Amino acid sequence: MSLSTPSPLPPTFVEAAKDVLGTSGWSEDADALNAVSTPWRGLYAGETPFLAKPSSTEDTSALVRLCAAHGVAITPQGGNTGLVDAGTPHGEICVSMTRMQAVRAIDPFNNSLTIEAGAPLVAAQTAADEADRFFPLSLGSEGTATIGGLVSTNAGGVAVLRYGMMRDLLLGLEVVLPDGEIWDGLSGLRKNNTGYDLKHVFAGAEGTLGIITAATLKLFPKTARASAWITCNTAEDVVALLAHVRANVGDTVTSFEIIPANAIRMVQLDMPNVRDPNPSDAPWRVLCEVSMAREDQARDNLETALADALETGLAADAVIASSLSDASDFWTIRESIPLSKRAFGAAINHDVSVPVSRIPDFLKTTEKAVLEIDPSAEIVAFGHVGDGNLHYSACEPAEVENGVLMERAPDITAAVHARAMAHGGSISAEHGVGRLKRDELAEIRPKAATRAMRAIKQALDPQNIMNPGRVVSVD
Numbered sequence: 351m352s353l354s355t356p357s358p359l360p361p362t363f364v365e366a367a368k369d370v371l372g373t374s375g376w377s378e379d380a381d382a383l384n385a386v387s388t389p390w391r392g393l394y395a396g397e398t399p400f401l402a403k404p405s406s407t408e409d410t411s412a413l414v415r416l417c418a419a420h421g422v423a424i425t426p427q428g429g430n431t432g433l434v435d436a437g438t439p440h441g442e443i444c445v446s447m448t449r450m451q452a453v454r455a456i457d458p459f460n461n462s463l464t465i466e467a468g469a470p471l472v473a474a475q476t477a478a479d480e481a482d483r484f485f486p487l488s489l490g491s492e493g494t495a496t497i498g499g500l501v502s503t504n505a506g507g508v509a510v511l512r513y514g515m516m517r518d519l520l521l522g523l524e525v526v527l528p529d530g531e532i533w534d535g536l537s538g539l540r541k542n543n544t545g546y547d548l549k550h551v552f553a554g555a556e557g558t559l560g561i562i563t564a565a566t567l568k569l570f571p572k573t574a575r576a577s578a579w580i581t582c583n584t585a586e587d588v589v590a591l592l593a594h595v596r597a598n599v600g601d602t603v604t605s606f607e608i609i610p611a612n613a614i615r616m617v618q619l620d621m622p623n624v625r626d627p628n629p630s631d632a633p634w635r636v637l638c639e640v641s642m643a644r645e646d647q648a649r650d651n652l653e654t655a656l657a658d659a660l661e662t663g664l665a666a667d668a669v670i671a672s673s674l675s676d677a678s679d680f681w682t683i684r685e686s687i688p689l690s691k692r693a694f695g696a697a698i699n700h701d702v703s704v705p706v707s708r709i710p711d712f713l714k715t716t717e718k719a720v721l722e723i724d725p726s727a728e729i730v731a732f733g734h735v736g737d738g739n740l741h742y743s744a745c746e747p748a749e750v751e752n753g754v755l756m757e758r759a760p761d762i763t764a765a766v767h768a769r770a771m772a773h774g775g776s777i778s779a780e781h782g783v784g785r786l787k788r789d790e791l792a793e794i795r796p797k798a799a800t801r802a803m804r805a806i807k808q809a810l811d812p813q814n815i816m817n818p819g820r821v822v823s824v825d
């Protein structure tokens with residue numbers, strides 16, 4: 351059964367919800383409703399009749415019980431930085447978790463941290479740092495993206511190569527289920543074989559199975575980093591360089607990010623003060639980071655690996671950051687690409703992954719296919735090459751008159767996705783499914799997987815009130 355949110359909401363529901371949430375726990379103000387209905391990219395507009403801002407697990411549970419009783423649909427929301435139209439309400443009430451930010455517990459000897467779902471990622475990183483530990487998840491939106499959103503999208507970022515995605519960093523969860531019951535699965539245990547591992551059902555579920563209210567996360571020893579900005583002549587060299595560096599320094603390679611030369615030009619057009627750390631006509635740069643207990647060890651290992659790579663020609667040139675400020679300059683370029691691309695003009699963006707070994711062929715054949723559709727498109731392929739994850743954009747400068755890029759968007763996306771699949775890849779590497787890729791994925795993934803997902807959704811949320819229409823449709 352599928353319920354759409356009654357519009358307007360039943361007055362008895364609204365009254366009871368306001369009572370449960372208290373005066374600072376809700377809003378019907380048009381600006382506030384508009385803010386939570388507008389996603390980061392602003393590519394589509396949502397709408398919501400009511401914003402709930404619970405401040406505790408108990409309030410969240412009481413609110414969800416009311417929603418279940420009245421058949422009112424919910425969109426859980428964290429920082430609203432998601433990129434697949436999953437956390438923006440489309441008629442549902444919006445349940446913003448941003449008032450729940452407390453660090454509930456930190457156990458340095460157990461290397462674990464329990465933190466509430468509305469805390470931004472930086473809060474987890476800071477809490478770990480203050481306990482002389484390290485929480486490794488790191489991404490461009492870390493000041494705003496929340497723990498609940500990161501778990502719900504199984505976020506990736508720039509340290510996946512070494513530490514894995516958010517799912518791999520999860521020890522336990524507390525979740526309000528679609529009928530309002532609280533599942534207390536917070537636990538610092540690394541071994542706990544007691545049946546289905548429920549936390550993994552909620553990781554990547556994009557709020558369709560319940561509202562996460564807190565998470566227990568893995569911490570790690572602090573490390574010191576050495577960062578290099580490497581110039582490469584071909585994508586084949588980039589892939590071989592990754593294997594070479596890993597052969598030399600093992601799993602201490604934390605980040606291995608690919609940056610095309612045209613992305614640096616876009617960043618510099620947008621931010622004229624940004625300097626290319628090592629200007630060159632070569633088409634590719636790699637931002638490589640190695641982390642070890644001591645900085646001198648990390649630096650020595652990286653230097654040795656790069657010296658060999660320069661000798662064999664895998665690297666055309668390389669500079670190692672001599673200070674934290676140098677390293678931060680490297681990262682400024684990498685992290686500015688999404689925004690500078692927006693300033694440059696129109697862009698059709700994709701989040702794909704292929705096995706690392708197949709990246710060079712993927713890049714060649716996909717560029718050919720896209721340019722056949724729009725010969726004037728500018729391709730910007732950047733990102734987490736160490737994980738086989740590319741953010742693949744076809745761009746068009748703002749000043750182009752009568753450009754055809756946006757008109758051809760469906761064909762371009764079909765071509766990029768078809769090449770990713772043909773290379774044994776995925777059309778959703780780290781950003782998730784949302785409403786954006788739901789129907790396409792229902793066609794692509796094995797039918798048995800879609801049937802199992804629907805069965806899980808229907809078992810946990812028979813009324814279909816929890817973020818309906820995201821990930822998998824049950825209508």
Ligand SMILES: Cc1cc2nc3c(=O)[nH]c(=O)nc-3n(C[C@H](O)[C@H](O)[C@H](O)COP(=O)(O)OP(=O)(O)OC[C@H]3O[C@@H](n4cnc5c(N)ncnc54)[C@H](O)[C@@H]3O)c2cc1C
Binds near residue numbers: 426467497
């Ligand atoms: C500049 C920029 C850089 C980015 N870089 C990366 C990157 O490198 N890697 C990456 O993976 N992503 C990246 N993202 C995407 C985004 O930041 C992540 O998807 C992030 O996990 C979303 O977190 P959020 O709190 O903003 O969630 P929202 O956008 O608010 O919601 C995302 C999904 O999670 C659900 N949700 C949110 N909170 C809860 C909760 N408490 N319980 C249940 N469901 C919930 C929502 O319903 C929605 O389905 C980037 C985004 C931007 C804008």
